Amino acid sequence: MTSVPVFANAKARGIVPEWSRLGYGNFALASSPLATQAAGGPADVVMLLGARVGMFTGTGPRSFIPPGAKVIQVDIEPEEIGRSRDVDVALAGDVRDTLRVMMDRARGRTFPDHAAWLDGLEQSKKMLRAMNDQPASRETPIHQSRVAREIADALAGDGIIVADGGETSIWMAEQAIVLNAGDWLSHGYLGCLGVGIPFAIAAKVAHPDRRVIAILGDGSAGLNIAEFDTAVRHKIPIVVVVNNDQGWGMIRHGQRTRYGSDRVVGAELGATRYDLVAEGFGAHAEFVTTASEIGPAIKRALASGKTACINVITDPDQPHMTSVAMAKGSLPEGEVELPYYGKKKLVPTA
Structure with missing residues (x-):
């Protein structure tokens, strides 16, 4: 109805078939440079459907959500909404019931043409696999x-x-x-x-x-x-x-x-x-x-x-x-980075 692509985390892959034009099993593709260029810019709205906020959906350097994007969060647990990042629209409820209400409200409305973005995403998906x-x-x-x-x-x-x-x-x-x-x-x-x-x-x-x-x-x-x-x-x-x-x-x-x-x-x-x-x-x-x-x-x-x-x-x-990529980057004198455990200061020994 809306031609909005769906990106899945590891727990939700296949919710939208990945051979379809709207299904993407790797949500990192949402920030694909090729797709962003095709769309004329990054996503301006991101809706989290029952997806808990974490490393790739928060506000840190690895997040795929553009800093300027509006964020809608739908979750059955109200305390999860906005717990780890600010959101612009909070919807507490079951994802299925919420989507059914949204679909009902969407009927008869006109939505923007996302064809260019979808083309870029499709090419990005193929390039990643190849x-x-x-x-x-x-x-x-x-x-x-x-x-x-x-x-x-x-x-x-x-x-x-x-x-x-x-x-x-x-x-x-x-x-x-x-x-x-x-x-x-x-x-x-x-x-x-x-x-x-x-x-x-x-x-x-x-x-x-x-x-x-x-x-x-x-x-x-x-x-x-x-x-x-x-x-x-x-x-x-x-x-x-x-x-x-x-x-x-x-x-x-x-x-x-x-x-x-x-x-x-x-x-x-x-x-x-x-x-x-x-x-x-x-x-x-x-x-x-x-x-x-x-x-x-x-x-x-x-x-x-x-x-x-x-x-x-x-x-x-x-x-x-x-x-x-995770191991690259310069470190100040006297510091060492332990993979996955972060930066540590070197302590001189006697």
């Missing part, structure tokens, strides 16, 4: 976006994707196209790692007729690896893909950017055979070291009808741009 196509085409070392693309293409919008890990979840979020609410499960930006296998098990139990693929970082895999036993014992046929870059990627790449390649501490892991671990629990197992084998391995795992683990050895030296 940004790493060239390095992803190589056979080895396997680029992480290739793994994510193979998973997205294998499901083709018909199945549930679970993403667990730091950089791993971001690689997957860029490639996934989510068509239905509940078809994307992840830990959100707070990064509560280790949820991948439990989420996948729960999704398959709730929807036994749906295909479920979970992608885990190798660090995340280690947190709940024994849940393969749970899935095997209860005959729950989920497919788990391990993005094995042999380290805590987001931490490692942040340290390399900030301190130098020779100062990585506590972020390296081995080329662990998670496939053999899963096989020991009775799962179908695949070990992949070349890119062209990812797709066939996924097909075999889905066809096995069993709990399955696909251990993919990926490039340990391929950072996601997010990790690099």
